[in-house]
Amino acid sequence: MAGTAEFHYDAENDVVINISHWRIETQEDCELWFKQYTDYLAPFGRKMDSISVLDDLVVSSKIISVWGEYRTNLVKNYYRFSYRVHFNSLVKIIIKNDSLKYNAASQDADSIEGAIAGIKAARAEAGIQ
16 A cells, blocks of 8 residues: 555544545555545544644655545545645645645645644634534
């Protein structure tokens, strides 16, 4: 397998935190990555607020557009408010491009604590408790 992700549900803040350990180089890697995330998120039965820790995510330049489509599908169908922390510049470019191209935005934060604060602010702005 090209990688794995660690998932943690923070019940106090109602947030899923995922730590990605992936090297995505092929279509099969994209499919496995997507399946791992959807298998974890689907049982919640609703869109979740999510924090993605991306220190250890590498996406090959030859597969970025394909992975971007998978990522967009994940964001649109499984995430409500989404933050990412600790990502490399190529991943940042991919995500920014997909955010504009597919209207699948995620926000940036310097830390998990900062992301939680951002999610709480977004909930308050949207009138969600």
